[in-house]
Amino acid sequence: MKDRVIEKALLLAALSAIGILALITIFIFREGLPVVFSKGPGEFLTGTVWQPSRGHYGLVPMIVGSAIVTFGALIIGVPLGLACAVVLAEMAPPRARKILKPTIELLAGIPSVVYGFIGMMILVPWIRNNPALGGTGSSALAASIILGIMILPTIIGISIDAIEAVPRSYREGSRALGATEWQTITGVVIPAARSGIVAGVILGMGRAVGETMAVIMVAGNSVQIPDSILKPVRTLTANIALEMSYASGQHEQALFATAIVLFIIIMLLNSLAGLARRKKKRKRKLKGDPAGGVEVA
Amino acid sequence: MSRRQLTWIISAALVASVGAAGCKKKSSGGGGGKADTITIAGSTSVQPFAEKWAEEYKGGQVDVQAGGSTAGIKAVKEGTAAIGMSSRELHEEEKAGLVTTVVARDGIAVIMHPSNPVGDLTVEQVRDIYAGKITNWKDVGGADKGITVITREEGSGTRGAFEELVMGKEAHIAASAIVQGQTGGVRTMVTGDEAAIGYISIGQLTPKVKAAKLGGVEATEANVANGTYSVKRPFLFITKGEPAGAAKAFIDYVLSAEGQELARKEGLVPAK
Numbered sequence: 054m055k056d057r058v059i060e061k062a063l064l065l066a067a068l069s070a071i072g073i074l075a076l077i078t079i080f081i082f083r084e085g086l087p088v089v090f091s092k093g094p095g096e097f098l099t100g101t102v103w104q105p106s107r108g109h110y111g112l113v114p115m116i117v118g119s120a121i122v123t124f125g126a127l128i129i130g131v132p133l134g135l136a137c138a139v140v141l142a143e144m145a146p147p148r149a150r151k152i153l154k155p156t157i158e159l160l161a162g163i164p165s166v167v168y169g170f171i172g173m174m175i176l177v178p179w180i181r182n183n184p185a186l187g188g189t190g191s192s193a194l195a196a197s198i199i200l201g202i203m204i205l206p207t208i209i210g211i212s213i214d215a216i217e218a219v220p221r222s223y224r225e226g227s228r229a230l231g232a233t234e235w236q237t238i239t240g241v242v243i244p245a246a247r248s249g250i251v252a253g254v255i256l257g258m259g260r261a262v263g264e265t266m267a268v269i270m271v272a273g274n275s276v277q278i279p280d281s282i283l284k285p286v287r288t289l290t291a292n293i294a295l296e297m298s299y300a301s302g303q304h305e306q307a308l309f310a311t312a313i314v315l316f317i318i319i320m321l322l323n324s325l326a327g328l329a330r331r332k333k334k335r336k337r338k339l340k341g342d343p344a345g346g347v348e349v350a
Numbered sequence: 351m352s353r354r355q356l357t358w359i360i361s362a363a364l365v366a367s368v369g370a371a372g373c374k375k376k377s378s379g380g381g382g383g384k385a386d387t388i389t390i391a392g393s394t395s396v397q398p399f400a401e402k403w404a405e406e407y408k409g410g411q412v413d414v415q416a417g418g419s420t421a422g423i424k425a426v427k428e429g430t431a432a433i434g435m436s437s438r439e440l441h442e443e444e445k446a447g448l449v450t451t452v453v454a455r456d457g458i459a460v461i462m463h464p465s466n467p468v469g470d471l472t473v474e475q476v477r478d479i480y481a482g483k484i485t486n487w488k489d490v491g492g493a494d495k496g497i498t499v500i501t502r503e504e505g506s507g508t509r510g511a512f513e514e515l516v517m518g519k520e521a522h523i524a525a526s527a528i529v530q531g532q533t534g535g536v537r538t539m540v541t542g543d544e545a546a547i548g549y550i551s552i553g554q555l556t557p558k559v560k561a562a563k564l565g566g567v568e569a570t571e572a573n574v575a576n577g578t579y580s581v582k583r584p585f586l587f588i589t590k591g592e593p594a595g596a597a598k599a600f601i602d603y604v605l606s607a608e609g610q611e612l613a614r615k616e617g618l619v620p621a622k
Binding site for chain 2: 294
């Protein structure tokens with residue numbers, strides 16, 4: 054009897070979490086859709102001018118901005134993260150692993166405003182004063198570097214799990230055929246763990262798209278389509294956070310419309326990550342592989 | 351996922367939702383509250399001065415919240431704040447039912463790095479720099495260096511005043527300008543970049559930045575008060591209808607000789 058009461062109470066709590074998500078979704082769409090329809094979705098999705106005080110609500114510069122800094126973050130974060138994961142899962146002695154893994158997880162716990170502050174104080178002046186780079190420093194490049202570091206824990210964590218889920222027999226088979234350790238890692242382990250790694254990369258991408266504070270502090274936030282990575286950019290999240298406090302009327306609705314675009318992008322990325330993982334499980338099950346049931350994350 | 355993990359997750363969700371409910375309760379008490387506690391909300395430009403007034407005010411507790419001029423106006427309309435702070439004049443559609451009181455005046459200073467040799471600009475030059483027509487300091491008598499233009503975000507009271515007073519109807523701030531969300535952000539960027547130009551309230555100038563003379567007139571409170579410095583704006587307290595009760599008492603204090611003297615000491619120009 055008591056068990057059942059607790060079970061019901063917990064179910065209620067769990068449902069409330071889903072309920073909150075549903076409410077947020079409804080709220081964003083209810084606030085943002087009217088202006089999308091009154092201006093036409095074309096204005097938002099293809100307009101290149103964002104001047105709310107004059108009624109221009111083009112989101113293209115922000116969509117491009119988000120895409121550039123996210124892509125940049127992946128260029129920096131994926132090779133580093135993957136290398137880290139391989140070292141930690143395959144090469145590092147257990148003692149080093151014991152220290153390194155929690156250290157990397159700690160990276161995820163640093164508040165984004167701290168990343169932003171370090172970026173603003175060190176990275177931005179460094180880019181500005183570097184003769185090879187130059188510009189104002191506040192740039193897509195600065196945002197990409199900061200984000201590249203911020204997505205490391207996500208990529209490393211999920212990649213390690215994926216690499217560890219590769220059955221021992223794969224490695225043994227490869228070594229038995231005369232492959233070196235390096236050949237085993239690049240030729241067998243990583244391909245076998247590919248879908249888990251891809252899921253990690255996509256989730257890292259979601260984090261990069263969604264990050265706000267650190268980006269606002271280093272990206273410069275100009276509303277323009279940049280012609281170089283040294284030019285300032287504004288991301289979708291920065292657009293909302295920067296202007297929300299002062300916005301009213303249609304301007305405020307347009308920011309909710311920005312949130313709708315962001316929401317759809319994040320949903321797509323998360324679904325993709327889920328798909329990547331599921332595909333892997335199904336493949337293994339078909340092969341009758343014992344590791345098929347192992348959760349990757 | 352094991353059963354035990356599931357239980358943990360659910361308990362965490364429960365704790366979080368209870369916590370969220372608690373917060374909600376607290377914030378809804380802000381507007382009305384006890385008779386001697388008033389909430390004032392709005393412009394981040396006015397906020398530091400409002401906090402000084404609130405500190406010295408003996409008539410009761412004053413809770414100062416920043417959020418922007420527009421948010422302050424909205425808060426008064428919705429009744430979540432007794433007084434709204436605005437650093438710009440109200441738009442026509444915002445005026446309905448609201449009463450504004452000028453509590454002080456402020457000038458907007460054009461700031462640059464202390465090492466910048468340029469010390470004197472005309473309003474036209476500032477306009478051309480912000481419009482993107484002048485892009486190098488050498489065109490205004492400085493070093494051969496590209497200008498880093500820093501502006502505030504759309505909707506900010508300081509930006510609104512700057513656009514109205516400097517840019518005028520025809521010129522627009524160039525899209526390539528770097529946007530910062532706060533006065534502090536603009537100041538930090540100017541402090542760190544020798545080629546930067548920005549604008550902030552005269553009352554929030556610090557020795558780490560240099561304020562340009564505009565048309566030969568120094569950016570000081572005295573020059574705002576005597577009318578020679580042209581880029582200035584009112585700081586407004588907004589109430590729903592004529593001020594009454596605790597809100598009136600606080601506004602009366604702010605307008606009193608003591609309150610105005612405090613404003614003067616903090617770098618503002620008295621209302622009268």
